[in-house]
Amino acid sequence: MEKIDLKKLAKELNLSIATVSKALRDSWEIKAETKQRVRDLADKLNYQPNPYASSMRKRKSQTIAVVIPEIANNFFSVVLDGIQVIAEKKGYHVLTYLTHESYTNEIATIKHLQSGRVDGVLMSLCSETADYQHLIRLKETGMPIVFFDRIAEIPDCPTVTTDDYESGYGATEHLLRRHCKTIAYLSLSQHTSINRKRQQGYMDALKNSPAKPAKNLAVHCGDENGSIMLAIKKLLSKKNRPDGIFASAEKLAIATYHVCNDLKLKIPGDLKVISFSNLRTASLLNPSLSTVTQPAFEIGKEACELLFRKIEKKSNNYMSEHLVLKSSLIARGSTGLDQKLK
Template identity: 35%
Template sequence: MGHKKKTTIKDIANVLGITPSAVSKALNNHPRISKQTKEAVIQVAANLNYQPNHLASALRKGKSNLVGVIIPKANSHFFSSIIEKIEDILNAKGYNVIIAQSNESYKKECRTIDALLFTQVDGIIASMANETVKLDYYNKIKAKGIPLILFDRGENDLNVDYVGIDDYMSSHIVIEHLVEQGCKRIAHIGGFSHTRIYKNRIRGYIDALKKHNLPFEDSLIYECNLRKNDGREVMKKILDLPNRPDGVYISGDYAALGALEVMKEQNIKVPKDIALVGFSNEPFSAIATPGISSVEQHSEKIGELAANTFLRRIANPEEEVTLNKMILNPELIVRASSLRKSKGHLTK
């Protein structure tokens, strides 16, 4: 069966015996077109199942009212709640949001950027994939004069707006807590250090160990994609060490959940034998057994700031774009996985 021919403005014009220009004006509610003609055009358009060509419209108007949002993964409460806040704010201002996930792939991220640029989006709000090292595709966005706002994962070299938390300070807060709970040998499972946020967390971890005169060893630090299975695999390696740590700080809750599973399978008592702290305060961290202590990243606030920064850029197109970092303070939500002493605040 052949594909049905797509209805055009010319088809509607032929039915009504008017010009395509009059149809276009009627569909765009032009004041010079009578109410009777507008109603007739709308009725015929509906009968013929007419779908407007938004890309062509965007080319004519220089504005699509579309905003692209790129995230590394959709199965994360952190990213999904950021998207929800961005959509709430931008929808209220007449924008529709196109959501794409890179799945931590640089190649997919590049294809997504090309697709969004082809669609004539008015702006792009993005968090980089773990694999991304080269910034050429992000520079392509800038070169086209399209507002680019980065959140969570971004690079200073791009000199654009960025929203995130103080990742360096996050590590200090976590290590301080674990030291207070009596930990003396703390391992870190982090993301890849070529990504700025993970580099800062690793740097904060190392400096915090030095501050408390605790040992830093290469065998206690690991880089991975921070998926659940990564947490499982790395935790097995940690438990095979001749001198096991008594605390583990993990830069992602999914990896922390995987690590917790392995420890339970090997009859490691958490937190008595090994205290555990995750990152991003995913909803499951509160209902795991034991509850997983985690760093709260204030995702809704990040989404709010990212959306409003885009709107400010659109309203002020002549404003020079420079590095503009909006940094939020992290908060450690303490739960049973790291609470070895009764002293302190326990969040269930």
């Protein structure tokens, strides 16, 4: 089964390579009968054009890159699903790169992306990233970039986010309404854009509360399981431990559940918990987990569509678009009324 290319088709048909090429892309220069002959043989021999030769000549790769911190994560995997759906519809191919929350990985990946391997980049920053120089350089090469969720504040870069400030405010307010007196805010890193907004929402909700809780407790736990468990265990072992936790990432809530099991703390009796999460099993947990759920699939789709708009006509790259989708707060057992007495 030898590789079949334009030259072979041309020889077989007694045509030139140019004619075969044009026939296959349905050019008006070629008469209908010839087109049919070419297509028939191409189908018969199962001709598949070499995408790299085509990319080189057209200077378009029909490929986009998705750069994300991790893939084994309910949020990112669903976002990727949304991206794939749109990309496939457009006939584009998707290269994924994982930074594993490492800044140096992110830099290396971004640097490589200058090579022309892709026509555009969809990206969510890693938790360590505090400097955007590498991204600015990439952007200056003319590469279309769309950020989602963990965005970089770069001029003229479209973004797709959720209403993080409002969600943070709402989640905190929810805990306050459930009579929490001391509410801790848990995050992976203080560097990310989403953390800044969610934490600000948390702080403002506390400030505006009539109860006026004394202080605000923001704990940045790092992104590895070990440090997370340690930080939470330390937090919940203090004499005046919080009675409410607002986790800004799913794994923080999971860790909180485990720590509570260890420390024999009852949720929601001793501690109420609400978390940003896309867990499909949130309602089946013990107790069911109150969540702020982001529309991950839509985020992926919207970000991808925004990217294609950038790719297809660079004209409007002076007006940048910032799409903000709404998360939904779903109250469940983990912030329910005290069940200790049951």
